[in-house]
Amino acid sequence: MLITKRNAAKGLAALAGAAMAGDARQAAAQARGGTLTVMLANEPPMLTSAFNTALPLGSVSTKMLEGLLAYDAQMNPRPSLATSWQASPDGLTYTFRLRPSVKWHDGRDFTSADVAFSAMQVWKTMHPRGRAVFANLTAVETPDALTAVFRLSGPSPVLLSALHAYESQILPRHLYEGTDIATNPANAAPIGTGPFRFREWRRGQFILLERNPDYWDAGKPALDRVIFRIMTDAGARSAAMENGSVDIGFFSPVSLAETERLKRNRNIEVTTRGYEYASPMFFMELNLRNRPLDDVRVRRAMMHALDRRFIIENIFLGYAEPATGPIPVSSPFYTPDVPRYDFNPRLANQMLDEAGYRRGAGGWRFTITHDPVPQGDEHAQTADYVKQAFAQVGINVEVRRQDLASQIRRVSQWEFDMSSNPLFAMFDPALGVTRLFWSGNINQGTPFTNVSGFRNAELDRIVAAQATERDPESRKRLFWRLQQIVMEEVPLLYLLEVKYATIANTRVRNHTTDGAAAFGSFADITVQR
Amino acid sequence: MLSRRLLQGIPIVLGILVVNFLLLNATPGDVVDAMVGQMGASDPELVARMKERFGLDQPLLVRLGLYMWNLARLDLGFSAFYNMPVETLILERLAGTALLMLSSIGVALVLGVVSGVAAARRFNTAWDMLIGVAALLFYATPVFWIGLMMLVLFSVHLGILPLGGMSTIAADFGPVEATLDVLWHLILPMTTLSLFFIATYTRLMRSSMLEAYQQDYVRTARAKGVPEGRVAYRHVLRNALLPVVTVVGVQIGALLGGAVVVETVFNWPGLGRLAYDAVLQRDFNLLLGILFVSSVVVVVVNILVDLLYAALDPRIEVG
Numbered sequence: 001m002l003i004t005k006r007n008a009a010k011g012l013a014a015l016a017g018a019a020m021a022g023d024a025r026q027a028a029a030q031a032r033g034g035t036l037t038v039m040l041a042n043e044p045p046m047l048t049s050a051f052n053t054a055l056p057l058g059s060v061s062t063k064m065l066e067g068l069l070a071y072d073a074q075m076n077p078r079p080s081l082a083t084s085w086q087a088s089p090d091g092l093t094y095t096f097r098l099r100p101s102v103k104w105h106d107g108r109d110f111t112s113a114d115v116a117f118s119a120m121q122v123w124k125t126m127h128p129r130g131r132a133v134f135a136n137l138t139a140v141e142t143p144d145a146l147t148a149v150f151r152l153s154g155p156s157p158v159l160l161s162a163l164h165a166y167e168s169q170i171l172p173r174h175l176y177e178g179t180d181i182a183t184n185p186a187n188a189a190p191i192g193t194g195p196f197r198f199r200e201w202r203r204g205q206f207i208l209l210e211r212n213p214d215y216w217d218a219g220k221p222a223l224d225r226v227i228f229r230i231m232t233d234a235g236a237r238s239a240a241m242e243n244g245s246v247d248i249g250f251f252s253p254v255s256l257a258e259t260e261r262l263k264r265n266r267n268i269e270v271t272t273r274g275y276e277y278a279s280p281m282f283f284m285e286l287n288l289r290n291r292p293l294d295d296v297r298v299r300r301a302m303m304h305a306l307d308r309r310f311i312i313e314n315i316f317l318g319y320a321e322p323a324t325g326p327i328p329v330s331s332p333f334y335t336p337d338v339p340r341y342d343f344n345p346r347l348a349n350q351m352l353d354e355a356g357y358r359r360g361a362g363g364w365r366f367t368i369t370h371d372p373v374p375q376g377d378e379h380a381q382t383a384d385y386v387k388q389a390f391a392q393v394g395i396n397v398e399v400r401r402q403d404l405a406s407q408i409r410r411v412s413q414w415e416f417d418m419s420s421n422p423l424f425a426m427f428d429p430a431l432g433v434t435r436l437f438w439s440g441n442i443n444q445g446t447p448f449t450n451v452s453g454f455r456n457a458e459l460d461r462i463v464a465a466q467a468t469e470r471d472p473e474s475r476k477r478l479f480w481r482l483q484q485i486v487m488e489e490v491p492l493l494y495l496l497e498v499k500y501a502t503i504a505n506t507r508v509r510n511h512t513t514d515g516a517a518a519f520g521s522f523a524d525i526t527v528q529r
Numbered sequence: 530m531l532s533r534r535l536l537q538g539i540p541i542v543l544g545i546l547v548v549n550f551l552l553l554n555a556t557p558g559d560v561v562d563a564m565v566g567q568m569g570a571s572d573p574e575l576v577a578r579m580k581e582r583f584g585l586d587q588p589l590l591v592r593l594g595l596y597m598w599n600l601a602r603l604d605l606g607f608s609a610f611y612n613m614p615v616e617t618l619i620l621e622r623l624a625g626t627a628l629l630m631l632s633s634i635g636v637a638l639v640l641g642v643v644s645g646v647a648a649a650r651r652f653n654t655a656w657d658m659l660i661g662v663a664a665l666l667f668y669a670t671p672v673f674w675i676g677l678m679m680l681v682l683f684s685v686h687l688g689i690l691p692l693g694g695m696s697t698i699a700a701d702f703g704p705v706e707a708t709l710d711v712l713w714h715l716i717l718p719m720t721t722l723s724l725f726f727i728a729t730y731t732r733l734m735r736s737s738m739l740e741a742y743q744q745d746y747v748r749t750a751r752a753k754g755v756p757e758g759r760v761a762y763r764h765v766l767r768n769a770l771l772p773v774v775t776v777v778g779v780q781i782g783a784l785l786g787g788a789v790v791v792e793t794v795f796n797w798p799g800l801g802r803l804a805y806d807a808v809l810q811r812d813f814n815l816l817l818g819i820l821f822v823s824s825v826v827v828v829v830v831n832i833l834v835d836l837l838y839a840a841l842d843p844r845i846e847v848g
Contacts, residue, residue, distance in 0.1 A: 035699075043806070045564065045610050054567040128570040182582060183612055199699075203611065203621060204798035206698050227698050232802065233793045235677045236693050243685040245692045405558030405811045408566040424569055432570075443573040447565050 034527040035225040036508065039237050039249040043203065043230045046187040050118065050169040051126035055251060055518075058166040060207055060228050062519045064105070065192035067165035068096055068115065070521075071277065073514045075332075075427045077160055081110065081170060081193065082148075091155035091470045098146040102216045104172050105197045115148040116140035117173035122181060129431055133162045155468040157475055158430040164277070165194070166519040167431075195221035195523040205230060221523040234258070241268060241503055247527060248504040248511055250274075250518035255377060256317040259501050269506050272319065272499040274517025279328040279425040279432070280498040282320070282379075284370075284386070287417050288453045288491060292357055292366055299490040301351035303341035305393045306386065308495055310343075315381045320496040325483040326425065326433045328497045333429050335480040338487040348393045359394045367396040368417035371407050379420055382495075386420075412447040422498055423448060427515065429479050430466060437486060438463040454491035531832070538828035545824045546600070546817065550593050553813045559585055560609040560811040583609045596817065605821065606814040610807070615818035618803065623822075625695055626799035628711075629788055630781070633719045637726030638777060642770075644727070645734020649769075650761055652739060660731060668728035676721040676794035683717060690717050693796030718795040722788055726780070730773060737769040744768070770841055778834035781826075 044057035048065065068082040077085070082096040102110040119140045123130035136156045141149040150159070162168055170193070175186045189198050195217070196209035207228040211221055229246055231237045238254040240246045241262055252259065263270045286293045286302075293299065308322040321329065325338045357365040372383035380401070387397040397418070402410070411419045426432030435441050435448065439455040440463075462478045462485075469475040486492070502518070504511055507528040511517060561579045565571045580586050584595070599606055605615035648660040667675075684692040691697070691714050702710055741747065742765055750764050751757075789801035800819055807816040838845045 037698075042567075045567075046612055052564075052568055053570050054564075055569075126575065128565070128568055128572050128575055131572045131574065187612060202798065203618065204802060205694060205696075205796070208699050225699060229694070229698070229796070231693065231796050232806075233796070235673075236680060236794055236796060239677070239680045239685050240692045243688060243692055245684075402557070403809055404566045405560075405563040405809070406556070407558075408562040409558035412562070435570075446571050446573045446576050447562070448569060448571050449573075 032222050032526075033224045034222075034529055035227060036223050036248065036522065036525055036527050037227045037229060037246045039231050039240060039246045039253055040207075040228050041232065041234070041237065041249075041251075041253055043232075044207075047190050047198065047201070047207070048169065048171065048187040049166055050122045050171050051128075051130075051181070053128055053166075059250060059518045060209075061169065061190065062165040062194070063196040063209055063226055063522050064190045064194045064198055065165060065169045065171070066194050066521070067163050067168050067170060069160070069163040071164060071427075071514060071516065073276070075161070075276070075515055077163070080165070081115075082163075085160070087160075091157075092152045094150040094152075094159060096148045096150070098148060099216055100146055102193050103214055104174075104193055105191045105212060106172075106175075108172065108174055109145070110170075110172075110193050111145040112140075112142035112148040113145075114170055114173045116142050117177060118168070118170045119148075119150070121176075122171055123168050126181065127168070129426075130162075130168065132435070133158055133168075133431065155470050157470055157472075158428050158467070161428040162431065164516065164519070165521065166277075166516065195521050196223075196226055215523070217523060221521075222526045223522065226522060238262065241505070244505060246505075247508045248502065250500070250502050252319065252376070252501045253503055256319050256501070259319070259503060260317060262503060267506050269504055271502050271504070271512055274502055274512040274515065275500045276328075276330050276515030277427050277519065278516070279331065279427060280422050280500065281323055281326065281328065281425045281494065282382075282420070282422045282496040282498050283323070283326075284418055284420045284493040284495065285411065285416075285452055286490075286492065287414060287451070289414065290368075290417050292355075293368070293417060295355060296489055297351055297355040298357065299493070300341065301348040301355070301393065302390070302395070303490055303493055304344045304348040304351065305389050305395070306493070306495065307343040307389065311382055311385060312496065315378050315385065316496065316498070319499045319501055321499065323494040323497050325487050325494060326436070326492070327429055327479065327483055328425055331425070331427060331429070333476055333479040335483055337480065338483050341487075341490075345389075345392045352393060352395075357394075362396075363394055364396040365394040367398060369398045369400055371400050371402070371410055371416050371419040373420050373422060374402060374404050374407055375422070379422065383420065408447045411451055412445055412449075414444060414451060414453070418493075419451075421448075429482070434463045434466070434482070437482070437491060452491045454489070456485055456489060459485045534832050534835075535828075538825075538832075541828060542821065542824045543597075546597075546821055547593070549817055549820050550596060550813075551589075553816060554589055554592075556811070558811055559583075560813070561585065563810045563812075564610065596814075600821070605818040608807075608812055608815040610810040610812040610815070615815050618815060619800065619818055619822055622798055622800045622803050625797060626788065626792075626801065628715065629718055629722065629791070629797055629799055632715060633723035634726055634777060634780060636719065637723040637730055638773075640723070641727045641730025642734050642773065645731045646738060646761065646766060648731065648735040649738030649742070649765075657735075661735075664728040664731040666728075667724045668732065672721060672725055673790045673794050675724060676718070676791055679717050679721055680794065693794075695798055718788075718791050718797050721795070722791045729776065733773055733776060734769065737772045738765055741765040741769045767841060771838065774834060774837055774841065778830055778837075781830045 040056045042056045044054060044060055047061050049058045049061040066081050068080060069077045070080040072078055081099055083099050084097045086095050098112055104110055124134040124137055136152045136154045137150060138153050139151045172191050175191055176184055195212055195215045197212045199210045200208040209226040211224050234254050238258045259270055262268045288294050312320045327334045352365055359365055370383060373379050383399050387399055390397050410416050424432045436450055437454050437459055438450060439460050441450045442453055443449045459482060462482050466475050466478045469478060502512060509526045510524045560583055561576060584592060608615050608618055611618055644660050648657045651657050680692060683690040695714050696710050747760060747764055750760050788799055789805050792799040792802040804816060804819045
């Protein structure tokens with residue numbers, strides 16, 4: 001009985017869908033209500049991203065909690081909880097006018113006190129990137145309930161780029177003040193200002209959000225419910241996409257081969273847009289403390305030994321572009337004017353010979369270990385390719401496989417020669433790029449810092465200068481020079497710009513409208529039924 | 530007698546816990562590495578503060594002592610990753626695991642014993658061959674593959690069974706409908722898991738029946754004119770059940786973690802997956818909690834199996 005009822009409903013839905021397809025555009029304009037089911041490959045540890053940047057967490061949290069600003073596809077700031085903002089001429093004061101009559105999901109008023117609390121107590125003290133971004137922030141003044149004034153000890157041009165709901169989330173002061181913020185129960189059941197309210201989290205199964213009828217953007221959101229289904233098996237995710245029991249998945253939710261297969265299904269679309277905000281770059285870190293990786297001639301030869309095209313076509317199946325440096329092509333800070341390292345194993349061999357690392361017993365020049373990041377098949381296969389490619393030039397690579405915690409520990413304790421990492425460059429290089437090269441960020445035991453141990457006086461000056469440079473053009477030129485230094489000195493081997501795939505059922509509309517689709521509020525998404 | 534056996538179990542469970550604790554802490558990386566690894570960003574002060582919050586700045590023996598002290602007060606501690614009490618997490622998953630494991634072992638036991646007996650009674654016939662080949666096939670096929678193929682067939686192509694999960698999300702069902710809904714979700718994972726168990730029990734039952742048929746008391750029974758059916762069920766089956774009971778006991782002992790693969794493929798919220806994730810996340814309090822509960826179950830089930838032996842075979846005494 002139960003089964004037949006369901007099938008009947010499904011059949012009706014399919015008929016209705018076919019009828020709508022004729023005039024989809026008009027139907028989309030009318031679409032209201034419905035449920036969006038999103039698949040998550042990993043369970044988030046909590047649902048507040050104000051001080052934890054894990055991906056599944058950011059994907060869920062940004063529907064309930066908001067930031068001062070949103071960003072368009074070109075990463076220009078747009079109003080969110082702040083309706084207008086102004087920097088003083090000296091760049092030491094930013095004044096934000098806040099949106100009036102915004103309510104927290106528990107009915108309390110959202111005010112400037114929430115902004116001050118979040119900035120000073122949470123972002124500046126607890127956020128893994130926020131501690132650097134808000135280093136110059138000395139105080140947030142609240143002259144009235146709808147004005148927040150950020151006081152800085154020095155200019156901070158990155159500030160206005162860092163106020164997204166995923167990066168710098170506003171938490172309700174009335175629930176957090178005077179508590180242990182890290183263990184506050186509201187982290188698992190957030191009270192926010194966003195278009196969706198938290199309803200239920202069954203660990204290992206799903207997270208259920210429901211429409212916030214009092215959302216400040218009247219009439220939004222279009223959806224009644226958003227369900228995040230936690231599905232840890234890639235095969236099951238693929239099957240769920242295929243039979244339509246989930247609507248969408250972000251960050252390449254199934255293997256790339258499966259993605260290509262699903263793409264042929266006419267009910268499924270695949271896009272690689274919507275990741276410009278994060279800009280994942282795939283590179284290999286070298287431990288410059290270890291011989292012979294301390295020799296720049298060796299590092300340049302290693303660059304010539306790798307065929308990026310091969311990796312992109314055969315391993316990433318086209319879901320990547322070659323990286324020319326640490327900053328992605330889509331970034332306004334990008335320059336193509338850097339030293340290039342074309343695939344040329346003969347030249348690599350010659351360079352290694354000239355550097356004095358001649359082939360010894362077995363044809364090996366030297367042996368290094370490699371700790372590839374244990375996330376996804378592509379990274380494992382790339383490690384296999386790298387081993388073979390380096391063997392062609394006489395470098396013996398011992399690949400060490402382990403789980404994430406072990407790999408992170410090894411690399412952050414500097415007990416490695418080479419490791420691979422798909423890390424977010426972020427849309428402002430000050431958020432995701434400088435941390436890898438600045439000598440002030442050499443910290444044993446801390447992952448995602450300058451683990452190579454790279455030191456370069458000019459680069460250090462650039463990192464310091466860009467942090468306070470208020471002229472956008474001059475700041476760009478500083479980053480151009482940074483890219484040149486990195487590609488001259490090659491402390492890391494830059495391989496690819498990773499293109500994540502978003503896989504969506506065609507009944508889902510408006511899922512990718514800016515550079516941070518997965519971290520969007522979902523207020524505009526509609527689902528045809 | 531029973532209380533003595535239970536008392537003997539206490540030092541065993543404690544020993545297991547201490548060994549587990551030391552082994553887990555010998556693995557490279559801790560929960561801070563795992564959490565920061567997933568964040569993709571970090572900061573030295575942040576790392577130091579997290580280590581302090583999770584007590585990782587304390588020496589190993591201090592942490593062990595603390596853990597044991599909490600356990601003595603029946604406090605399994607706090608999960609660092611989920612930011613929740615370990616008891617809550619385990620209790621949330623216990624029902625799912627028990628439902629899945631007990632139903633599949635139950636179904637498998639009935640079908641396995643029946644087909645094992647059938648094969649043994651028709652020893653060396655086409656029936657026997659057929660049952661043997663089927664059992665071998667299911668025994669040798671990886672569980673995850675059977676599971677995925679069942680998903681593709683019944684959920685994707687036929688669309689008659691749900692694609693994973695334990696219940697329809699956010700449905701407003703009454704108690705009867707909610708129960709039916711869970712059972713409907715249970716069909717595929719239970720079938721997948723029981724196929725493997727059926728294969729085991731069939732093979733075991735068949736060989737154990739054949740062995741019992743060779744016994745003198747069977748010849749005696751036949752000589753005094755007991756009908757063949759009565760010989761099979763009264764004399765052979767009861768004796769042949771003992772090895773099966775042993776294996777079922779061992780498998781129920783592994784109940785809490787035994788279904789990781791099926792839980793993963795069918796997105797079934799069970800303890801196996803929770804334990805697996807806890808390993809990857811280095812969430813040692815959670816993992817120790819699960820191992821603690823598992824070892825208690827193993828000890829209790831072992832005692833129950835011994836009692837069952839005595840019931841099946843009066844020659845055996847529980848001591």
